[in-house]
Amino acid sequence: MxxxxxxxxxxxxxxxxxxxxxxxxxxxxxxxxxxxxxxxxxxxxxxxxxxxxxxxxxxxxxxxxxxxxxxxxxxxxxxxxxxxxxxxxxxxxxxxxxxxxxxxxxxxxxxxxxxxxxxxxxxxxxxxxxxxxxxxxxxxxxxxxxxxxxxxxxxxxxxxxxxxxxxxxxxxxxxxxxxxxxxxxxxxxxxxxxxxxxxxxxxxxNLKFDLELPAGVEERGAALRRDWGAAERPVWIAASTHAGEEEIVLSAFAELVGRHPDLLLVLVPRHPQRFDGVAELCRRSGFACARRSRDEPVTAGTQILLGDTLGELVLFYATADLALVGGSLVPGIGGHNLLEPAALRLPVVTGEHLGAWETVADWLREAGALCRVADAAALASAVDECLEDHHGRKMAGLGAARVVEDHGxxxxxxxxxxxxxxxxx
The missing domain is CATH 3.40.50.11720 (3-Deoxy-D-manno-octulosonic-acid transferase, N-terminal domain)
Known part of the structure:
Protein backbone atom coordinates (compact mmCIF):
# COMPACT_ATOMS: atom_id res chain seq x y z
CA MET A 1 0.00 0.00 0.00
CA ASN A 206 -2.65 20.33 25.24
CA LEU A 207 0.80 21.93 24.99
CA LYS A 208 -0.78 25.14 23.76
CA PHE A 209 -1.99 25.84 27.31
CA ASP A 210 1.65 26.03 28.43
CA LEU A 211 2.37 29.00 26.20
CA GLU A 212 5.11 31.42 27.22
CA LEU A 213 4.19 35.07 26.91
CA PRO A 214 7.14 37.31 25.99
CA ALA A 215 8.72 38.92 29.03
CA GLY A 216 7.22 42.31 29.80
CA VAL A 217 4.69 42.10 26.98
CA GLU A 218 1.87 43.64 29.02
CA GLU A 219 4.01 46.63 29.96
CA ARG A 220 5.17 47.04 26.36
CA GLY A 221 1.57 46.78 25.16
CA ALA A 222 0.47 49.50 27.56
CA ALA A 223 3.37 51.70 26.43
CA LEU A 224 2.51 51.16 22.77
CA ARG A 225 -1.11 52.06 23.48
CA ARG A 226 0.06 55.31 25.10
CA ASP A 227 2.27 56.01 22.07
CA TRP A 228 -0.87 55.69 19.94
CA GLY A 229 -2.61 58.23 22.18
CA ALA A 230 -5.13 55.49 22.95
CA ALA A 231 -4.74 55.16 26.72
CA GLU A 232 -8.28 56.51 27.10
CA ARG A 233 -9.67 55.11 23.84
CA PRO A 234 -11.34 51.69 23.64
CA VAL A 235 -9.20 49.29 21.59
CA TRP A 236 -10.57 46.23 19.80
CA ILE A 237 -8.25 43.79 18.02
CA ALA A 238 -9.36 41.57 15.14
CA ALA A 239 -6.50 39.08 14.80
CA SER A 240 -5.42 36.44 12.27
CA THR A 241 -8.14 37.36 9.79
CA HIS A 242 -8.55 35.71 6.40
CA ALA A 243 -10.11 36.66 3.08
CA GLY A 244 -13.80 37.34 3.58
CA GLU A 245 -13.38 38.10 7.27
CA GLU A 246 -12.07 41.65 6.99
CA GLU A 247 -15.30 42.63 5.22
CA ILE A 248 -17.32 41.27 8.16
CA VAL A 249 -15.07 43.03 10.67
CA LEU A 250 -15.23 46.36 8.82
CA SER A 251 -19.01 46.12 8.51
CA ALA A 252 -19.28 45.58 12.28
CA PHE A 253 -16.78 48.39 12.88
CA ALA A 254 -18.82 50.80 10.77
CA GLU A 255 -21.80 50.13 13.04
CA LEU A 256 -19.72 50.36 16.22
CA VAL A 257 -18.15 53.76 15.52
CA GLY A 258 -21.60 55.29 15.59
CA ARG A 259 -21.83 54.36 19.28
CA HIS A 260 -18.10 54.47 20.09
CA PRO A 261 -16.66 57.22 17.87
CA ASP A 262 -13.22 57.00 19.49
CA LEU A 263 -12.93 53.20 19.05
CA LEU A 264 -9.57 52.08 17.62
CA LEU A 265 -9.52 48.84 15.64
CA VAL A 266 -6.23 46.92 15.46
CA LEU A 267 -6.62 44.72 12.39
CA VAL A 268 -4.04 41.94 11.92
CA PRO A 269 -4.41 39.82 8.75
CA ARG A 270 -3.07 36.29 8.99
CA HIS A 271 -0.85 36.22 5.89
CA PRO A 272 1.67 38.90 4.88
CA GLN A 273 0.90 38.65 1.18
CA ARG A 274 -2.55 40.10 1.96
CA PHE A 275 -1.35 43.17 3.87
CA ASP A 276 -1.49 45.59 0.95
CA GLY A 277 -4.91 44.37 -0.15
CA VAL A 278 -6.37 44.72 3.34
CA ALA A 279 -4.92 48.23 3.67
CA GLU A 280 -6.62 49.19 0.42
CA LEU A 281 -9.88 47.60 1.61
CA CYS A 282 -9.80 49.71 4.79
CA ARG A 283 -9.31 52.89 2.80
CA ARG A 284 -11.99 51.99 0.24
CA SER A 285 -14.34 51.44 3.17
CA GLY A 286 -13.76 55.05 4.20
CA PHE A 287 -11.68 54.51 7.32
CA ALA A 288 -8.55 56.41 8.30
CA CYS A 289 -5.90 53.68 8.47
CA ALA A 290 -2.31 53.72 9.71
CA ARG A 291 0.13 50.94 8.84
CA ARG A 292 2.43 49.59 11.52
CA SER A 293 5.05 48.47 8.98
CA ARG A 294 5.49 52.04 7.78
CA ASP A 295 5.55 53.62 11.25
CA GLU A 296 2.59 55.75 10.25
CA PRO A 297 1.45 57.74 13.32
CA VAL A 298 -1.77 56.87 15.12
CA THR A 299 -3.55 60.16 15.72
CA ALA A 300 -6.89 61.06 17.24
CA GLY A 301 -8.36 60.74 13.76
CA THR A 302 -6.93 57.26 13.08
CA GLN A 303 -9.65 54.63 13.16
CA ILE A 304 -7.71 51.50 12.17
CA LEU A 305 -4.15 50.42 12.92
CA LEU A 306 -3.17 47.73 10.44
CA GLY A 307 -0.83 45.27 12.13
CA ASP A 308 1.06 44.43 8.94
CA THR A 309 4.22 43.11 10.60
CA LEU A 310 5.37 39.64 11.63
CA GLY A 311 5.99 38.47 15.18
CA GLU A 312 4.05 41.22 16.95
CA LEU A 313 0.63 39.62 17.37
CA VAL A 314 0.97 38.99 21.11
CA LEU A 315 2.15 42.60 21.58
CA PHE A 316 -0.92 43.82 19.71
CA TYR A 317 -3.14 41.66 21.94
CA ALA A 318 -1.52 43.38 24.93
CA THR A 319 -2.77 46.76 23.68
CA ALA A 320 -6.43 45.72 23.46
CA ASP A 321 -9.57 45.57 25.59
CA LEU A 322 -11.05 42.56 23.79
CA ALA A 323 -10.15 40.30 20.88
CA LEU A 324 -11.77 38.71 17.87
CA VAL A 325 -9.76 35.64 16.81
CA GLY A 326 -10.10 35.12 13.08
CA GLY A 327 -10.14 32.02 10.94
CA SER A 328 -13.54 31.39 12.47
CA LEU A 329 -15.93 33.76 10.68
CA VAL A 330 -15.78 31.88 7.37
CA PRO A 331 -15.80 28.10 6.83
CA GLY A 332 -12.84 25.98 5.83
CA ILE A 333 -10.12 27.34 8.11
CA GLY A 334 -10.94 26.06 11.58
CA GLY A 335 -10.01 28.99 13.78
CA HIS A 336 -6.74 30.06 15.36
CA ASN A 337 -5.12 30.21 18.77
CA LEU A 338 -7.63 31.32 21.40
CA LEU A 339 -5.18 30.99 24.25
CA GLU A 340 -2.87 33.94 23.59
CA PRO A 341 -5.57 36.57 24.15
CA ALA A 342 -7.03 34.49 26.99
CA ALA A 343 -3.66 34.39 28.77
CA LEU A 344 -3.58 38.19 28.52
CA ARG A 345 -6.99 38.37 30.25
CA LEU A 346 -8.92 39.47 27.18
CA PRO A 347 -12.55 38.53 26.52
CA VAL A 348 -12.64 36.58 23.25
CA VAL A 349 -15.08 36.73 20.34
CA THR A 350 -15.06 34.12 17.58
CA GLY A 351 -17.14 33.01 14.63
CA GLU A 352 -18.90 29.69 14.35
CA HIS A 353 -16.17 27.77 12.49
CA LEU A 354 -13.65 26.66 15.10
CA GLY A 355 -12.56 23.18 14.04
CA ALA A 356 -10.08 21.74 16.53
CA TRP A 357 -10.60 24.73 18.84
CA GLU A 358 -14.18 23.72 19.70
CA THR A 359 -13.29 22.19 23.06
CA VAL A 360 -11.17 25.17 24.14
CA ALA A 361 -13.97 27.49 23.05
CA ASP A 362 -16.44 25.52 25.19
CA TRP A 363 -14.19 25.89 28.24
CA LEU A 364 -13.83 29.62 27.66
CA ARG A 365 -17.56 30.06 27.11
CA GLU A 366 -18.33 28.16 30.33
CA ALA A 367 -15.99 30.61 32.12
CA GLY A 368 -17.95 33.53 30.69
CA ALA A 369 -14.95 34.54 28.60
CA LEU A 370 -16.01 33.81 25.01
CA CYS A 371 -18.84 34.79 22.71
CA ARG A 372 -19.54 33.19 19.32
CA VAL A 373 -21.14 35.19 16.52
CA ALA A 374 -22.54 34.33 13.13
CA ASP A 375 -22.40 37.59 11.18
CA ALA A 376 -21.40 41.25 11.21
CA ALA A 377 -24.50 42.38 13.13
CA ALA A 378 -23.91 39.83 15.89
CA LEU A 379 -20.22 40.76 15.98
CA ALA A 380 -21.02 44.45 16.41
CA SER A 381 -23.52 43.63 19.16
CA ALA A 382 -21.02 41.42 21.05
CA VAL A 383 -18.23 44.00 20.88
CA ASP A 384 -20.60 46.80 21.88
CA GLU A 385 -21.86 44.86 24.90
CA CYS A 386 -18.30 44.12 26.01
CA LEU A 387 -17.18 47.73 25.63
CA GLU A 388 -20.18 49.01 27.59
CA ASP A 389 -19.70 46.65 30.54
CA HIS A 390 -16.32 47.44 32.12
CA HIS A 391 -16.83 45.15 35.14
CA GLY A 392 -18.13 42.30 32.99
CA ARG A 393 -15.18 42.70 30.64
CA LYS A 394 -12.75 42.48 33.55
CA MET A 395 -14.43 39.36 34.96
CA ALA A 396 -14.47 37.72 31.52
CA GLY A 397 -10.76 38.38 31.15
CA LEU A 398 -10.03 36.85 34.55
CA GLY A 399 -12.10 33.82 33.61
CA ALA A 400 -10.15 33.45 30.37
CA ALA A 401 -6.81 33.51 32.18
CA ARG A 402 -8.11 30.98 34.72
CA VAL A 403 -8.98 28.53 31.92
CA VAL A 404 -5.43 28.75 30.59
CA GLU A 405 -3.98 28.20 34.06
CA ASP A 406 -6.32 25.33 34.98
CA HIS A 407 -5.52 23.32 31.86
CA GLY A 408 -1.74 23.75 31.93
Whole structure:
Protein backbone atom coordinates (compact mmCIF):
# COMPACT_ATOMS: atom_id res chain seq x y z
CA MET A 1 0.00 0.00 0.00
CA UNK A 2 2.83 2.38 0.81
CA UNK A 3 4.38 1.59 -2.59
CA UNK A 4 1.18 2.70 -4.33
CA UNK A 5 1.08 5.88 -2.22
CA UNK A 6 4.72 6.61 -3.05
CA UNK A 7 4.19 6.03 -6.76
CA UNK A 8 1.25 8.42 -6.83
CA UNK A 9 3.30 10.98 -4.89
CA UNK A 10 6.12 10.82 -7.44
CA UNK A 11 3.60 11.27 -10.25
CA UNK A 12 2.20 14.31 -8.46
CA UNK A 13 5.63 15.83 -7.79
CA UNK A 14 5.47 18.32 -10.72
CA UNK A 15 2.14 19.53 -9.37
CA UNK A 16 3.65 19.86 -5.88
CA UNK A 17 6.40 22.13 -7.15
CA UNK A 18 3.92 24.08 -9.26
CA UNK A 19 1.96 24.60 -6.05
CA UNK A 20 5.07 25.91 -4.29
CA UNK A 21 5.74 28.19 -7.27
CA UNK A 22 2.15 29.48 -7.21
CA UNK A 23 2.31 30.08 -3.45
CA UNK A 24 5.70 31.72 -3.92
CA UNK A 25 4.22 34.36 -6.21
CA UNK A 26 2.22 35.56 -3.20
CA UNK A 27 4.54 34.48 -0.37
CA UNK A 28 8.21 34.51 -1.48
CA UNK A 29 9.28 32.14 1.30
CA UNK A 30 7.86 29.26 -0.75
CA UNK A 31 10.45 29.96 -3.45
CA UNK A 32 13.30 29.28 -1.02
CA UNK A 33 14.63 26.08 0.46
CA UNK A 34 13.50 23.72 -2.28
CA UNK A 35 16.62 21.64 -1.71
CA UNK A 36 15.61 21.21 1.93
CA UNK A 37 12.29 19.78 0.78
CA UNK A 38 14.28 17.09 -1.04
CA UNK A 39 16.52 16.31 1.94
CA UNK A 40 19.36 18.45 0.55
CA UNK A 41 20.68 21.88 1.48
CA UNK A 42 22.15 22.80 4.83
CA UNK A 43 23.04 19.75 6.88
CA UNK A 44 21.60 19.73 10.39
CA UNK A 45 23.82 18.85 13.37
CA UNK A 46 23.64 15.10 13.97
CA UNK A 47 22.76 13.14 17.07
CA UNK A 48 20.17 15.34 18.71
CA UNK A 49 16.40 15.73 18.93
CA UNK A 50 14.42 16.55 15.83
CA UNK A 51 11.02 18.23 16.23
CA UNK A 52 8.55 18.86 13.43
CA UNK A 53 5.95 21.64 13.78
CA UNK A 54 4.05 22.25 10.56
CA UNK A 55 3.19 25.94 10.84
CA UNK A 56 2.90 28.94 13.14
CA UNK A 57 0.41 27.45 15.58
CA UNK A 58 2.40 24.27 16.08
CA UNK A 59 5.64 26.24 16.42
CA UNK A 60 4.08 28.32 19.20
CA UNK A 61 3.22 25.13 21.06
CA UNK A 62 6.66 23.66 20.42
CA UNK A 63 8.80 26.57 21.60
CA UNK A 64 8.34 25.99 25.37
CA UNK A 65 9.06 22.29 24.84
CA UNK A 66 12.22 23.04 22.87
CA UNK A 67 13.43 25.53 25.46
CA UNK A 68 12.84 23.00 28.23
CA UNK A 69 14.83 20.38 26.30
CA UNK A 70 17.62 22.91 25.82
CA UNK A 71 17.67 23.67 29.57
CA UNK A 72 17.93 19.97 30.36
CA UNK A 73 20.88 19.43 28.05
CA UNK A 74 22.46 22.59 26.57
CA UNK A 75 24.79 20.47 24.41
CA UNK A 76 22.04 18.41 22.78
CA UNK A 77 21.55 19.50 19.13
CA UNK A 78 18.01 20.58 18.26
CA UNK A 79 16.66 20.37 14.71
CA UNK A 80 13.29 21.92 13.89
CA UNK A 81 11.40 21.36 10.65
CA UNK A 82 8.34 23.23 9.44
CA UNK A 83 6.23 23.06 6.32
CA UNK A 84 5.33 26.72 5.85
CA UNK A 85 7.57 29.81 5.52
CA UNK A 86 5.67 31.59 8.29
CA UNK A 87 6.30 28.62 10.57
CA UNK A 88 9.98 28.61 9.69
CA UNK A 89 10.29 32.36 10.29
CA UNK A 90 8.49 32.06 13.64
CA UNK A 91 10.78 29.21 14.73
CA UNK A 92 13.94 31.09 13.78
CA UNK A 93 12.72 34.24 15.50
CA UNK A 94 11.70 32.46 18.71
CA UNK A 95 14.68 30.12 18.98
CA UNK A 96 17.46 32.29 17.60
CA UNK A 97 20.60 30.26 17.07
CA UNK A 98 19.68 27.53 19.56
CA UNK A 99 18.13 25.25 16.91
CA UNK A 100 18.77 24.36 13.27
CA UNK A 101 15.54 25.27 11.41
CA UNK A 102 14.79 23.88 7.94
CA UNK A 103 11.83 22.77 5.86
CA UNK A 104 10.45 19.27 6.31
CA UNK A 105 11.47 16.99 3.43
CA UNK A 106 8.64 15.89 1.19
CA UNK A 107 7.28 12.45 2.05
CA UNK A 108 9.42 10.72 -0.58
CA UNK A 109 11.69 7.80 0.42
CA UNK A 110 14.84 9.41 -0.98
CA UNK A 111 14.23 12.82 0.59
CA UNK A 112 13.39 11.26 3.96
CA UNK A 113 16.44 8.98 3.82
CA UNK A 114 18.81 11.84 3.04
CA UNK A 115 17.41 13.98 5.84
CA UNK A 116 17.68 11.19 8.39
CA UNK A 117 21.21 10.27 7.26
CA UNK A 118 22.31 13.87 7.75
CA UNK A 119 20.47 14.56 11.03
CA UNK A 120 20.86 11.11 12.62
CA UNK A 121 18.37 12.10 15.33
CA UNK A 122 18.19 10.18 18.59
CA UNK A 123 14.49 11.07 18.84
CA UNK A 124 11.84 12.47 16.51
CA UNK A 125 8.99 14.52 17.98
CA UNK A 126 6.11 15.19 15.61
CA UNK A 127 3.40 17.61 16.72
CA UNK A 128 -0.34 17.02 16.50
CA UNK A 129 -1.32 14.89 13.49
CA UNK A 130 1.73 14.58 11.26
CA UNK A 131 1.20 11.02 10.00
CA UNK A 132 3.48 10.93 6.93
CA UNK A 133 3.78 7.25 5.89
CA UNK A 134 7.28 7.33 4.33
CA UNK A 135 8.62 9.60 7.06
CA UNK A 136 7.44 7.24 9.79
CA UNK A 137 8.64 4.18 7.85
CA UNK A 138 12.04 5.84 7.41
CA UNK A 139 12.30 6.53 11.15
CA UNK A 140 11.42 2.92 11.92
CA UNK A 141 14.01 1.64 9.42
CA UNK A 142 16.67 3.94 10.87
CA UNK A 143 15.87 2.99 14.45
CA UNK A 144 14.72 6.51 15.38
CA UNK A 145 12.09 6.51 18.16
CA UNK A 146 9.07 8.68 17.37
CA UNK A 147 6.93 10.65 19.82
CA UNK A 148 3.68 12.04 18.44
CA UNK A 149 3.16 14.95 20.84
CA UNK A 150 0.06 17.07 21.39
CA UNK A 151 -1.67 14.39 19.36
CA UNK A 152 -5.23 14.99 18.25
CA UNK A 153 -7.53 12.77 16.21
CA UNK A 154 -11.06 13.89 15.41
CA UNK A 155 -13.89 11.40 15.14
CA UNK A 156 -14.24 12.21 11.43
CA UNK A 157 -10.54 11.52 10.80
CA UNK A 158 -10.67 8.33 12.84
CA UNK A 159 -13.64 7.13 10.79
CA UNK A 160 -11.71 7.74 7.55
CA UNK A 161 -8.69 5.90 8.90
CA UNK A 162 -10.79 2.84 9.67
CA UNK A 163 -11.83 2.44 6.04
CA UNK A 164 -10.22 1.03 2.92
CA UNK A 165 -6.93 2.09 1.40
CA UNK A 166 -6.36 5.11 3.62
CA UNK A 167 -7.00 3.00 6.71
CA UNK A 168 -4.34 0.45 5.74
CA UNK A 169 -1.84 3.18 4.91
CA UNK A 170 -2.39 5.04 8.18
CA UNK A 171 -2.37 1.79 10.14
CA UNK A 172 1.10 1.07 8.81
CA UNK A 173 2.19 4.64 9.61
CA UNK A 174 0.96 4.34 13.20
CA UNK A 175 3.17 1.29 13.70
CA UNK A 176 6.15 3.62 13.23
CA UNK A 177 5.21 5.63 16.34
CA UNK A 178 6.70 4.56 19.66
CA UNK A 179 4.64 6.84 21.89
CA UNK A 180 1.55 9.00 21.42
CA UNK A 181 1.03 11.90 23.84
CA UNK A 182 -2.68 12.52 23.32
CA UNK A 183 -4.40 15.80 24.09
CA UNK A 184 -7.50 14.18 25.64
CA UNK A 185 -8.99 10.86 26.72
CA UNK A 186 -11.16 10.91 23.59
CA UNK A 187 -8.11 11.34 21.34
CA UNK A 188 -6.35 8.48 23.15
CA UNK A 189 -9.35 6.18 22.70
CA UNK A 190 -9.48 6.91 18.96
CA UNK A 191 -5.80 6.05 18.55
CA UNK A 192 -6.16 2.77 20.43
CA UNK A 193 -9.28 1.95 18.38
CA UNK A 194 -7.05 2.18 15.29
CA UNK A 195 -4.80 -0.52 16.72
CA UNK A 196 -2.17 1.45 18.64
CA UNK A 197 -1.32 -0.58 21.79
CA UNK A 198 -2.68 1.14 24.90
CA UNK A 199 0.75 1.06 26.55
CA UNK A 200 2.04 3.35 23.79
CA UNK A 201 -0.59 6.03 24.44
CA UNK A 202 -0.50 8.58 27.26
CA UNK A 203 -2.89 11.47 27.91
CA UNK A 204 -0.77 14.57 28.51
CA UNK A 205 -3.10 17.48 27.69
CA ASN A 206 -2.65 20.33 25.24
CA LEU A 207 0.80 21.93 24.99
CA LYS A 208 -0.78 25.14 23.76
CA PHE A 209 -1.99 25.84 27.31
CA ASP A 210 1.65 26.03 28.43
CA LEU A 211 2.37 29.00 26.20
CA GLU A 212 5.11 31.42 27.22
CA LEU A 213 4.19 35.07 26.91
CA PRO A 214 7.14 37.31 25.99
CA ALA A 215 8.72 38.92 29.03
CA GLY A 216 7.22 42.31 29.80
CA VAL A 217 4.69 42.10 26.98
CA GLU A 218 1.87 43.64 29.02
CA GLU A 219 4.01 46.63 29.96
CA ARG A 220 5.17 47.04 26.36
CA GLY A 221 1.57 46.78 25.16
CA ALA A 222 0.47 49.50 27.56
CA ALA A 223 3.37 51.70 26.43
CA LEU A 224 2.51 51.16 22.77
CA ARG A 225 -1.11 52.06 23.48
CA ARG A 226 0.06 55.31 25.10
CA ASP A 227 2.27 56.01 22.07
CA TRP A 228 -0.87 55.69 19.94
CA GLY A 229 -2.61 58.23 22.18
CA ALA A 230 -5.13 55.49 22.95
CA ALA A 231 -4.74 55.16 26.72
CA GLU A 232 -8.28 56.51 27.10
CA ARG A 233 -9.67 55.11 23.84
CA PRO A 234 -11.34 51.69 23.64
CA VAL A 235 -9.20 49.29 21.59
CA TRP A 236 -10.57 46.23 19.80
CA ILE A 237 -8.25 43.79 18.02
CA ALA A 238 -9.36 41.57 15.14
CA ALA A 239 -6.50 39.08 14.80
CA SER A 240 -5.42 36.44 12.27
CA THR A 241 -8.14 37.36 9.79
CA HIS A 242 -8.55 35.71 6.40
CA ALA A 243 -10.11 36.66 3.08
CA GLY A 244 -13.80 37.34 3.58
CA GLU A 245 -13.38 38.10 7.27
CA GLU A 246 -12.07 41.65 6.99
CA GLU A 247 -15.30 42.63 5.22
CA ILE A 248 -17.32 41.27 8.16
CA VAL A 249 -15.07 43.03 10.67
CA LEU A 250 -15.23 46.36 8.82
CA SER A 251 -19.01 46.12 8.51
CA ALA A 252 -19.28 45.58 12.28
CA PHE A 253 -16.78 48.39 12.88
CA ALA A 254 -18.82 50.80 10.77
CA GLU A 255 -21.80 50.13 13.04
CA LEU A 256 -19.72 50.36 16.22
CA VAL A 257 -18.15 53.76 15.52
CA GLY A 258 -21.60 55.29 15.59
CA ARG A 259 -21.83 54.36 19.28
CA HIS A 260 -18.10 54.47 20.09
CA PRO A 261 -16.66 57.22 17.87
CA ASP A 262 -13.22 57.00 19.49
CA LEU A 263 -12.93 53.20 19.05
CA LEU A 264 -9.57 52.08 17.62
CA LEU A 265 -9.52 48.84 15.64
CA VAL A 266 -6.23 46.92 15.46
CA LEU A 267 -6.62 44.72 12.39
CA VAL A 268 -4.04 41.94 11.92
CA PRO A 269 -4.41 39.82 8.75
CA ARG A 270 -3.07 36.29 8.99
CA HIS A 271 -0.85 36.22 5.89
CA PRO A 272 1.67 38.90 4.88
CA GLN A 273 0.90 38.65 1.18
CA ARG A 274 -2.55 40.10 1.96
CA PHE A 275 -1.35 43.17 3.87
CA ASP A 276 -1.49 45.59 0.95
CA GLY A 277 -4.91 44.37 -0.15
CA VAL A 278 -6.37 44.72 3.34
CA ALA A 279 -4.92 48.23 3.67
CA GLU A 280 -6.62 49.19 0.42
CA LEU A 281 -9.88 47.60 1.61
CA CYS A 282 -9.80 49.71 4.79
CA ARG A 283 -9.31 52.89 2.80
CA ARG A 284 -11.99 51.99 0.24
CA SER A 285 -14.34 51.44 3.17
CA GLY A 286 -13.76 55.05 4.20
CA PHE A 287 -11.68 54.51 7.32
CA ALA A 288 -8.55 56.41 8.30
CA CYS A 289 -5.90 53.68 8.47
CA ALA A 290 -2.31 53.72 9.71
CA ARG A 291 0.13 50.94 8.84
CA ARG A 292 2.43 49.59 11.52
CA SER A 293 5.05 48.47 8.98
CA ARG A 294 5.49 52.04 7.78
CA ASP A 295 5.55 53.62 11.25
CA GLU A 296 2.59 55.75 10.25
CA PRO A 297 1.45 57.74 13.32
CA VAL A 298 -1.77 56.87 15.12
CA THR A 299 -3.55 60.16 15.72
CA ALA A 300 -6.89 61.06 17.24
CA GLY A 301 -8.36 60.74 13.76
CA THR A 302 -6.93 57.26 13.08
CA GLN A 303 -9.65 54.63 13.16
CA ILE A 304 -7.71 51.50 12.17
CA LEU A 305 -4.15 50.42 12.92
CA LEU A 306 -3.17 47.73 10.44
CA GLY A 307 -0.83 45.27 12.13
CA ASP A 308 1.06 44.43 8.94
CA THR A 309 4.22 43.11 10.60
CA LEU A 310 5.37 39.64 11.63
CA GLY A 311 5.99 38.47 15.18
CA GLU A 312 4.05 41.22 16.95
CA LEU A 313 0.63 39.62 17.37
CA VAL A 314 0.97 38.99 21.11
CA LEU A 315 2.15 42.60 21.58
CA PHE A 316 -0.92 43.82 19.71
CA TYR A 317 -3.14 41.66 21.94
CA ALA A 318 -1.52 43.38 24.93
CA THR A 319 -2.77 46.76 23.68
CA ALA A 320 -6.43 45.72 23.46
CA ASP A 321 -9.57 45.57 25.59
CA LEU A 322 -11.05 42.56 23.79
CA ALA A 323 -10.15 40.30 20.88
CA LEU A 324 -11.77 38.71 17.87
CA VAL A 325 -9.76 35.64 16.81
CA GLY A 326 -10.10 35.12 13.08
CA GLY A 327 -10.14 32.02 10.94
CA SER A 328 -13.54 31.39 12.47
CA LEU A 329 -15.93 33.76 10.68
CA VAL A 330 -15.78 31.88 7.37
CA PRO A 331 -15.80 28.10 6.83
CA GLY A 332 -12.84 25.98 5.83
CA ILE A 333 -10.12 27.34 8.11
CA GLY A 334 -10.94 26.06 11.58
CA GLY A 335 -10.01 28.99 13.78
CA HIS A 336 -6.74 30.06 15.36
CA ASN A 337 -5.12 30.21 18.77
CA LEU A 338 -7.63 31.32 21.40
CA LEU A 339 -5.18 30.99 24.25
CA GLU A 340 -2.87 33.94 23.59
CA PRO A 341 -5.57 36.57 24.15
CA ALA A 342 -7.03 34.49 26.99
CA ALA A 343 -3.66 34.39 28.77
CA LEU A 344 -3.58 38.19 28.52
CA ARG A 345 -6.99 38.37 30.25
CA LEU A 346 -8.92 39.47 27.18
CA PRO A 347 -12.55 38.53 26.52
CA VAL A 348 -12.64 36.58 23.25
CA VAL A 349 -15.08 36.73 20.34
CA THR A 350 -15.06 34.12 17.58
CA GLY A 351 -17.14 33.01 14.63
CA GLU A 352 -18.90 29.69 14.35
CA HIS A 353 -16.17 27.77 12.49
CA LEU A 354 -13.65 26.66 15.10
CA GLY A 355 -12.56 23.18 14.04
CA ALA A 356 -10.08 21.74 16.53
CA TRP A 357 -10.60 24.73 18.84
CA GLU A 358 -14.18 23.72 19.70
CA THR A 359 -13.29 22.19 23.06
CA VAL A 360 -11.17 25.17 24.14
CA ALA A 361 -13.97 27.49 23.05
CA ASP A 362 -16.44 25.52 25.19
CA TRP A 363 -14.19 25.89 28.24
CA LEU A 364 -13.83 29.62 27.66
CA ARG A 365 -17.56 30.06 27.11
CA GLU A 366 -18.33 28.16 30.33
CA ALA A 367 -15.99 30.61 32.12
CA GLY A 368 -17.95 33.53 30.69
CA ALA A 369 -14.95 34.54 28.60
CA LEU A 370 -16.01 33.81 25.01
CA CYS A 371 -18.84 34.79 22.71
CA ARG A 372 -19.54 33.19 19.32
CA VAL A 373 -21.14 35.19 16.52
CA ALA A 374 -22.54 34.33 13.13
CA ASP A 375 -22.40 37.59 11.18
CA ALA A 376 -21.40 41.25 11.21
CA ALA A 377 -24.50 42.38 13.13
CA ALA A 378 -23.91 39.83 15.89
CA LEU A 379 -20.22 40.76 15.98
CA ALA A 380 -21.02 44.45 16.41
CA SER A 381 -23.52 43.63 19.16
CA ALA A 382 -21.02 41.42 21.05
CA VAL A 383 -18.23 44.00 20.88
CA ASP A 384 -20.60 46.80 21.88
CA GLU A 385 -21.86 44.86 24.90
CA CYS A 386 -18.30 44.12 26.01
CA LEU A 387 -17.18 47.73 25.63
CA GLU A 388 -20.18 49.01 27.59
CA ASP A 389 -19.70 46.65 30.54
CA HIS A 390 -16.32 47.44 32.12
CA HIS A 391 -16.83 45.15 35.14
CA GLY A 392 -18.13 42.30 32.99
CA ARG A 393 -15.18 42.70 30.64
CA LYS A 394 -12.75 42.48 33.55
CA MET A 395 -14.43 39.36 34.96
CA ALA A 396 -14.47 37.72 31.52
CA GLY A 397 -10.76 38.38 31.15
CA LEU A 398 -10.03 36.85 34.55
CA GLY A 399 -12.10 33.82 33.61
CA ALA A 400 -10.15 33.45 30.37
CA ALA A 401 -6.81 33.51 32.18
CA ARG A 402 -8.11 30.98 34.72
CA VAL A 403 -8.98 28.53 31.92
CA VAL A 404 -5.43 28.75 30.59
CA GLU A 405 -3.98 28.20 34.06
CA ASP A 406 -6.32 25.33 34.98
CA HIS A 407 -5.52 23.32 31.86
CA GLY A 408 -1.74 23.75 31.93
CA UNK A 409 0.78 21.04 32.75
CA UNK A 410 1.01 19.27 29.39
CA UNK A 411 4.60 20.42 28.98
CA UNK A 412 5.78 18.69 32.16
CA UNK A 413 3.83 15.52 31.34
CA UNK A 414 5.26 15.42 27.81
CA UNK A 415 8.81 15.99 29.04
CA UNK A 416 8.50 12.97 31.33
CA UNK A 417 8.12 10.75 28.25
CA UNK A 418 11.37 11.91 26.61
CA UNK A 419 14.11 10.21 28.74
CA UNK A 420 12.68 6.73 28.20
CA UNK A 421 12.53 7.23 24.45
CA UNK A 422 16.08 8.60 24.33
CA UNK A 423 17.30 5.61 26.34
CA UNK A 424 15.58 3.29 23.87
CA UNK A 425 17.32 4.93 20.91
Missing amino acids: RALYTGLLYLALPLVFLYFLWRGLREPGYLKGWGERLGLGRRPPPGGIWLHAASVGEVAAAVPLLRALRERDPDLPLVVTTFTPTGRDRARSALGGTAHVVYLPLDLPGAVRRFLQHAQPRLAILLEAELWPNLLHGCRAAGVPVLLANARLSEAAAARYRRGVQGRLIGDALRGIDCIAAVSDEDAERFTALGVPAERVAVTG GALARTLRLVPGLLTAA
